[in-house]
Amino acid sequence: MADRNVVIIGSGPAGLTAALYTARANLKPLLVEGLEAGGQLMLTTMVENWPGFRDGIMGPDLMTEMRAQAERFGAEVMQGNVMKVDLQSRPFTMTFANGKSVTTDSLIIATGASARWLEIGSDRKLSGHGVSTCATCDGYFFRGRPIAVVGGGDSALEEAIYLTRFASKVTVVHRRDTLRASKIMQDKAFANPKIEFIWDSEVADVLDGGKGEVESIVVRNLKTGQQTTLPLDGVFIAIGHTPNTSLFVGQIDLDENGYIRTHAGSKTNVEGVFAAGDVQDHIYRQAITAAGSGCMAALDAERYLEGLSHHHPPEAALQTTT
């Protein structure tokens, strides 16, 4: 018999909504937080498009509330990381970083996506020394200094606008000559006197002059091939995300970009394994769509468990073994 009816991996809006719904269905879910607990909203400031908050809500506050709400109905939230999953045999087994493991009849994968880095090596090497993927964490260190933001989507412009609170100047480097960002963000960015744009260009290198701190970037114009060096103190990278699916390679059907393929709602190709949120969505990627798909996964898991002959009655499910 499995230790659990349902295990949820990931603690962003998808995972916590799945936890809320499965908890209310009396399935006593175990949610494993993961390293980036709370998900991407933990890196944001004001969230203005979460319905129900007309004046917006701070991202970290929203996640604290979601977690408390899931816990209120009996979801067990566990700090830690899943290092290995076995989805070949049933019940499924998850093994944690501390060597312990848990078995479960159903699994909801909500591991989300993490910030993508440039593929040049020097950006990662200087992470924490001038290169960052988190404006709200690191903007503070660039008071009165010139910086760059790489990217052209909503998050890039949001970071650029946020960073003008600190930086003397923010240069947005974007690969194309138009922005992907929403009209409202574009208007805000264009109206901000501290923000400048470099179009049709990519960051070819980040240089530290041997000092261990960012000194300049090399910008390459993709149309002319011309390279220019831009002296600055910080680079914020906002070029999108990659799904956190390395754990499932070879066990779950992934698409060519590494996202989990779902069908008929939240179902994966393995019966009893469901996926929700950014780990299976590269199109919408909103907090609200992640939460919605977390709800779908919870309902799909509940239905699946009802169909299992050995499904524990709720009383038996009260026992925990982790």
Add this chain to the structure above:
Amino acid sequence: MASEKVKTFTDNNFDDETSKGVVLVDFWAEWCGPCRRLAPTVDALASEFDGRATVAKLNVDENPSVPGRFAVRGIPTLLLFKEGQLAETIVGLRAKEDIAQMIERHLGA
């Protein structure tokens, strides 16, 4: 909220406090979401290494000088000092087990 085993370092006491033994310092700030995620890990490490290694936090908002000296421009950052010398740097989030192994490595040598 922080465990009492976690020491608080400042610009003023930093050099004294890091001069002896193995010392792990967590650079953090109130407004940093990932720092909040790392806090329970740092608390747990302080209990785990109690009496063997020092685990401390330094608020970068209140203490701008030390982060500047060590070129810390991103948080959370963990610096590990051994006998007053900077021995390791971890930028960003890391599993507790990984950090514990790093501390062990320096305690053993």
